[in-house]
Amino acid sequence: MERVADGPDVQATLGRQMRLAASLGLVATPSYVIGGAAVLGYPGPGTLARIVENARECGTISC
Numbered sequence: 001m002e003r004v005a006d007g008p009d010v011q012a013t014l015g016r017q018m019r020l021a022a023s024l025g026l027v028a029t030p031s032y033v034i035g036g037a038a039v040l041g042y043p044g045p046g047t048l049a050r051i052v053e054n055a056r057e058c059g060t061i062s063c
Helices: 008-023 045-058
Strands: 031-034 037-040
Touching (some): 031 045
Antiparallel strands (some): 031 037
C-alpha cells in the first residue's frame, strides 16, 4: 500500500489538487467550494448542512 501511495501517479494527482486549491485561495484543511463560495475549515455538522441546503435551494451559501 505504501509503495502505491508514494508512487508517481498518486504524487502527480496530489500535486494537481494542491495547485488547484492554491489557485482558488483554499488555504485551510478541510476546504469546500459550495454554491460558488469557499468555506475554509470545518464549520461543524449543523452549519455545513445548512450551507449545503441553502446552496441546493438558492444556489448560494446564504439565502
